[in-house]
Amino acid sequence: MSFGISIEASTNKKQKPDPKNLVFGHHFTDHMFIMDYDAGQGWHNPRIVPYQPIALDPAAKVFHYGQTIFEGLKAFKKADGTVITFRPDKNFERLNRSNERLSVPAIDEKLGLEALRQLLLIDQDWIPEEEGTSLYIRPFVIATEAALGVNPSQKYLFMIIMSPVGSYYKEGINPVKIFVESHYVRAVRGGVGDAKTAGNYAASLKAQEEAHERGYSQVLWLDGVHRKYIEEVGSMNIFFRIGGKVVTPALSGSILDGITRRSIIELLRHWGEPVEERQISIDEVIEAHRNGTLQECFGTGTAAVISPVGELSFNGEKYTIQDGSTGELSKKLYDTLTGIQRGIVEDSLGWMIEIK
Amino acid sequence: MSFGISIEASTNKKQKPDPKNLVFGHHFTDHMFIMDYDAGQGWHNPRIVPYQPIALDPAAKVFHYGQTIFEGLKAFKKADGTVITFRPDKNFERLNRSNERLSVPAIDEKLGLEALRQLLLIDQDWIPEEEGTSLYIRPFVIATEAALGVNPSQKYLFMIIMSPVGSYYKEGINPVKIFVESHYVRAVRGGVGDAKTAGNYAASLKAQEEAHERGYSQVLWLDGVHRKYIEEVGSMNIFFRIGGKVVTPALSGSILDGITRRSIIELLRHWGEPVEERQISIDEVIEAHRNGTLQECFGTGTAAVISPVGELSFNGEKYTIQDGSTGELSKKLYDTLTGIQRGIVEDSLGWMIEIK
Structure with missing residues (x-):
């Protein structure tokens, strides 16, 4: 038609x-x-x-x-x-x-x-x-x-x-440094955080500007009620690999239902990798870093595709992840997803639509 | 210059x-x-x-x-x-x-x-x-x-x-009916609720539409954290008169610092009327209604000036205020403020600026 x-x-x-x-x-x-x-x-x-x-x-x-x-x-x-x-x-x-x-x-x-x-x-x-x-x-x-x-x-x-x-970030596929935001809030349950509407982005600018001034690329948002549970990063969803398992915040109503997020979950499950969509607190991430089980962290989004996180800053402390380099799984996901998108890796999940 | x-x-x-x-x-x-x-x-x-x-x-x-x-x-x-x-x-x-x-x-x-x-x-x-x-x-x-x-x-x-x-409302100075919103949230501490920016209004449309369908003019927003403390009404701040005292939510960071709100507080204090700016929960308002001490309720804003509230709907119950008519203080405030604005009541607080 x-x-x-x-x-x-x-x-x-x-x-x-x-x-x-x-x-x-x-x-x-x-x-x-x-x-x-x-x-x-x-x-x-x-x-x-x-x-x-x-x-x-x-x-x-x-x-x-x-x-x-x-x-x-x-x-x-x-x-x-x-x-x-x-x-x-x-x-x-x-x-x-x-x-x-x-x-x-x-x-x-x-x-x-x-x-x-x-x-x-x-x-x-x-x-x-x-x-x-x-x-x-x-x-x-x-x-x-x-x-x-x-x-x-x-x-x-x-x-x-x-x-x-x-590339969306000047870093390209190189790891970005992320500031965990304890003061500003992006969205809250009952609000419009899960809609792709302009106001959510306007609300993020001030925190992002302050993070830039401190030398960070983006902010990691915590939930607006408890200021404790991880929501998303700037214009991306976020994933952690802890003790061999991939964890990403569940869709709570206040975070974006990212299509790259969804695709990464489907790809990991297709590979037989366990993925948990659940509440995850910043304390759990910091604890995993302390006990050595925080293996990788990466953001996902249409603009950046996969963006590895090399450092988190939270409450004045810096937490380096994977020695600040790109993790093995992040790299594999990036290569696979961008490969599928460019038509050089088999599109086994049927994602690409040919335009003719 | x-x-x-x-x-x-x-x-x-x-x-x-x-x-x-x-x-x-x-x-x-x-x-x-x-x-x-x-x-x-x-x-x-x-x-x-x-x-x-x-x-x-x-x-x-x-x-x-x-x-x-x-x-x-x-x-x-x-x-x-x-x-x-x-x-x-x-x-x-x-x-x-x-x-x-x-x-x-x-x-x-x-x-x-x-x-x-x-x-x-x-x-x-x-x-x-x-x-x-x-x-x-x-x-x-x-x-x-x-x-x-x-x-x-x-x-x-x-x-x-x-x-x-x-008039902003088709009701004019006649009382409006307000729906207390328990599901949707307008803003939260740490967000942009106290800034006059477009996204706050976009975030309010859905709740307002649903309130209209139920026969209400506006929604009364509760705080995003506890869903309990009163914030503001649609595009107005809100005041209650309980047991002879005027109470309005304190500026929490998530509500608008209304210029009409501020002027009403200054006018009441000028008259020697006590005004409390503090946290006020919807439960306190309902309790005041039950025990007969809720005397008046009104919204304030540039567009509507003073808008008396004749009915609140909360959790399926309707609470009529002042028999649905305009309260004595609401009327006095409306007459005084609009009188000052139109230059027919003495501007004793020096608010009006002459343009010449």
Whole structure:
């Protein structure tokens, strides 16, 4: 089905950035997808147009009340030129779960996938092929009704933009240093921590800035109630390998249901590695470090894929993990997952969708 | 000082809405104030221009990471035509406290006040004079850097827009019904609940929608840790009058430091009425209702001023307050505060600033 997506091709193609020196999220492709919503009319006018600024009334609700949702996923190009994407269906499912939480009208997931397919085909020359690079895809919804007053918007825009990217962290696959945050809180049960909405990220900036000033890449968030249980890291989920077992915080309602998180769990189980999804306290991690059973720690996310953690700072103490180097399992997971994504490792779990 | 604010007057004046039928936040004046920020250059190019859409890159950080701050205040016109505003200095102070929490660069408060003065003068014909109406003023900051990746923006816009408004609630000064929310949580200590940032409002929509479906105007939020202590109501702070004493939740870090809240406390103390700012649990309120000492309940906020609460719903039980009618103190506070704001009651606390 074409879903009646119209296409206005760009007549003024942009110069592509050097694929060897890509920074994250600073270049955008020639086209974007856009679709309107009005109460009564529903979602309508799906279209691919040249990448361009959008004009909004200064009273647009997104500026004032933050009603917005986003997703992040990646596309790759195989050696034979085939375009493949990693589990895009999961992103559109989650988009609608986030929409529901933020009172945003649902989007037909099949239409979203078809829009993505057509946009990828028209801009496939933008997919970088260097190792460690990809085309990062950002679907998002913003509330556009021009009216002050706190209530769900009567108008929205759904858009997809795409950006050729390199590593999310300047460290690449090298271990990052993480600051365990005891003062600031990202989210709490009953809140919107499990929705991919802008406000969760705004709420994280101050702690992240202070962590940077102390020489750390990201913060590790503790739960908002007890300030004790581990939630997630900056823009990633987190895993620990303790005494041979992999442990990651259970989905509590206040952390993001990461698609990379889910994939890592499925991959480990496919390998016969035990994985526990449960509450894990910072005290348990520190104790495991003290008794020598904390073997590895890594973050997972679409942008960074796998990011090994080489050091944790908690309450003024520094805890080095795996001598600050990348652990064996982290490396194997990174190589396997990025290999599957680039089409050079067998996709035995059926994750990659070919775009044609 | 003029701060070098340039003015481009509108040549195409809009038709003003009927002041007798104003809804909240749907009409905007002929002009707006706008100022740019770039890292390195700082805030620059302050200007008043015709009210118009703004063009932003689809990757502008406000759409993705919600780095945005706002304020709300009101201007009035006295019978002699004098334009007056209610405590605007407090709003610009709070704007910068919110900016600090959200890693947004500070704005010169004197410049903000001067921009407001000039904007009010050029659009003073838009200030409605009917009882219960005012010109609602919305200063706000949005992050505009076109880059994906979670970190503070390198570019911002600061704007002021203005809207002639009637009552915030369709009930006007009549009592509203409030649903005490036990499932959803607005904010938690360590979070951004005390900053006036978009994400806090996005996080409130779902609970508000469900409360509306049950026939309630707003929700009363409980604290995120114990789910027991009263925080605030929708877009208002909340006060109770129990056994002759006025009680309002202390500023805990997760509730908004309301300027109307502060003014009500100052006014009550000026009258010699005792006011307690402290933790107050929903159980204490229910118990006071049971033993007949819960005399009044009212919300306070810039938009609604004073909004009496006629009914609370908690855990499936309904608690009617003051027989569902407006209490004596609520009425006196409303009449006094709106009287001061409209220039017909003596401004003995020196709150009103004349614009000339």
